[in-house]
Amino acid sequence: WIGPTSPISESEFAAMTNDELIEFLQTWEPESGWAKPTPEGLGRALEAAVRADPTRFSEYAARLRFLDPTYVNAILSAFREVARNGESLDWKPVLQLAEWVVKQDRNIPNRTSEYSDLDPGWVWTRRTIAHLLDVGFSQGSIEIPFELRPLAWSVLGPLTDDPDPSVEAEAKYGGTNMDPSNYAINTVRGQAIESVVKYALWVHRHPGDSDVMGWSNGFDRMPEVGDVLDQHLNLSAEPSYAVHSIYGQWLPWLQLLDPGWTERNLSRIFPPANEAFLFWEAAWDAYVSFCAPYDSVFDLVKREYERAVTRISQVRPDRKHPMLGLDRFAQHLIIFYLRGRLALDDPLLELFYREAP
Numbered sequence: 001w002i003g004p005t006s007p008i009s010e011s012e013f014a015a016m017t018n019d020e021l022i023e024f025l026q027t028w029e030p031e032s033g034w035a036k037p038t039p040e041g042l043g044r045a046l047e048a049a050v051r052a053d054p055t056r057f058s059e060y061a062a063r064l065r066f067l068d069p070t071y072v073n074a075i076l077s078a079f080r081e082v083a084r085n086g087e088s089l090d091w092k093p094v095l096q097l098a099e100w101v102v103k104q105d106r107n108i109p110n111r112t113s114e115y116s117d118l119d120p121g122w123v124w125t126r127r128t129i130a131h132l133l134d135v136g137f138s139q140g141s142i143e144i145p146f147e148l149r150p151l152a153w154s155v156l157g158p159l160t161d162d163p164d165p166s167v168e169a170e171a172k173y174g175g176t177n178m179d180p181s182n183y184a185i186n187t188v189r190g191q192a193i194e195s196v197v198k199y200a201l202w203v204h205r206h207p208g209d210s211d212v213m214g215w216s217n218g219f220d221r222m223p224e225v226g227d228v229l230d231q232h233l234n235l236s237a238e239p240s241y242a243v244h245s246i247y248g249q250w251l252p253w254l255q256l257l258d259p260g261w262t263e264r265n266l267s268r269i270f271p272p273a274n275e276a277f278l279f280w281e282a283a284w285d286a287y288v289s290f291c292a293p294y295d296s297v298f299d300l301v302k303r304e305y306e307r308a309v310t311r312i313s314q315v316r317p318d319r320k321h322p323m324l325g326l327d328r329f330a331q332h333l334i335i336f337y338l339r340g341r342l343a344l345d346d347p348l349l350e351l352f353y354r355e356a357p
Contacts, residue, residue: 004041013049018060025067043074050078054089061093065100069108072101073125080132083142091136091144095151098129102158123164123188130159130191137198139205146206153224156199159192160228165240180245180282181290190242193232197250200225200257218258226261229254233268241282248283249290252297263300270304277314284308293332298341302348305333309351326356 007028013021025046030038050057057064057075064075079094107121119125133156136144144152165174165187174183184190203222219226232238233247247254247269255262262269270280284304291297298305308329333352336342342349 004038004044006041006045007037008045010045010048013046022063025071039070043070046071047074047078050075051081054079054082058090058093061097065097069119069122069125073119073128076125076128076132080128080135083135086142089142091148095148095155098155099151101125101129102155126159126162127188127191129155130188130195133195134191134198137195137202156192156195159188160196162188162192164188165190165242167239170240170242174242179285180242181249181286184242184245187242193243193246196225196228197253201253204257219261233265235276235279241278244279245282245286248287251287252291252294255297255300266300288328288332293335295341298336306348309355312355
């Protein structure tokens with residue numbers, strides 16, 4: 001057994017006309033039984049065909065919205081790989097297809113199958129779209145053209161309210177199984193919030209009138225970003241540690257984008273209350289694990305370095321944390337010492353060597 005199989009090959013897809021291809025995808029029905037071709041297998045062949053000729057599929061992307069979610073997901077996955085590889089991609093029809101998807105109900109009633117690889121609706125496709133946008137907002141020749149900003153946000157905005165991850169799913173798949181940062185990018189809402197930061201950096205790279213004049217309005221220039229980031233910093237409204245970790249992982253870039261907003265919200269990113277310890281820990285672990293030790297950030301969060309030392313003993317054994325070895329934390333402190341930002345007798349260094357294993 002080698003995995004899902006397709007009833008036709010990539011080359012057979014290529015030989016079809018557009019009408020023939022769409023008709024086949026709309027009418028093909030899998031047979032019951034072991035080792036028979038499955039929708040996932042057909043989706044994989046379709047994905048390979050799209051990667052081989054992305055221009056063809058982007059040109060009639062509007063017609064692809066009438067296909068089964070399994071096949072739309074395969075098509076958008078292929079577009080993501082095309083962009084990731086730096087190949088040419090016509091973003092407008094791709095985003096229009098994604099916009100249509102995010103407007104659909106996540107779950108399709110009575111959608112059942114003997115195949116475990118069948119998406120219950122548009123859930124998996126929404127996750128693919130979040131990853132696709134993450135690639136599209138990255139700097140480079142393949143980034144989304146800036147004039148498509150309204151369309152791009154109309155796709156991204158709804159994903160930031162996706163119910164994945166749920167509290168129940170995070171308890172099952174997070175915890176000791178996966179640290180919050182890695183779990184975040186495997187969920188729709190987590191990846192979407194990270195893509196919001198990428199979107200903000202994308203906007204930041206394209207100067208507006210205020211930037212030309214020599215000053216920047218931060219999130220005032222992109223209020224949609226500030227609104228979403230504020231909303232998901234509300235711990236009563238956003239219960240996910242995975243989503244919260246994104247604020248720590250992208251802290252230097254949040255400071256770059258809007259220093260005032262970042263300073264005002266620092267106590268929400270790193271909540272000091274004991275009852276919010278796991279939220280603080282998720283953000284702090286992500287910060288020290290993913291971020292280089294920047295001097296400007298150190299000035300902002302030195303108190304959190306001190307708090308981190310005092311909380312070493314509070315780490316719970318039922319959680320998985322990249323910081324448990326303290327290696328990155330120690331690297332940060334030593335680099336700040338070598339730069340002269342910490343004296344050898346600084347209370348922070350003394351406290352670390354007293355408390356750390």
